[in-house]
Amino acid sequence: MDAFSSPSSGSSSQPSTEAFMGQLKVQLAQAHAEEFLETIRGKCFDKCITKPGTSLSGSESSCISRCVDRYIEATGIISRALFSSPF
Template structure:
């Protein structure tokens, strides 16, 4: 017996559609968290030369450009993967 069926074989508490919606939501949240962590790590490493209590103007500009480029690159890759002819 699995966690999606009861001992009598009747349907589970959640419908398949509800399960898939929940799964999609969890995957989207995990992807967003991973995206932010990757972005933060890469842009911090590239742009923050002297960590301190505040960012310099050049560090702030660098982070902004880094984030913009990373988001743009991710969009290009996503469009190429999901819109490619099959």
Template sequence: MDTFSSPPSSGSTSPSPEAMMDQLQTQLAQAYAQEFLETLRAKCFEKCITKPGSSLSGSESSCISRCVDRYIEATGIVSRALFSRQR
């Protein structure tokens, strides 16, 4: 049952706007984190894994580590730039 489209039943209270906003922010943060990890995985895998197998070679492991570090660093730079422009 969708709590947003159904009227509250007698005796129950609907969530406060603040609670709904908190829930929405939590869901957006989870979706962003999931998308971030999926993008990171796809990009670094494509770049670093040349011969998929049961384990990573030393060079593949180093490449993935550097790729993840650079991707996180770049995301932080972009985020700071976007947030500073909004102020």
């Protein structure tokens, strides 16, 4: 039985709605995480890395760390505001 087979359907090839929604949620979460990391990489790299090389300097490393922390914090604030407001 694959992820889309309904337990009660036996050999039926019709996906269950519940399994499909679960699979969709996983894929959306993965896509969101990839986009989030790509955005952080782009923004923080552009801001913090002035002379790309084989390793990060101490100031570049600190800048990257602060940039990522602030981006995560800002994303959390925006998410809480969006999901707590009545629609």
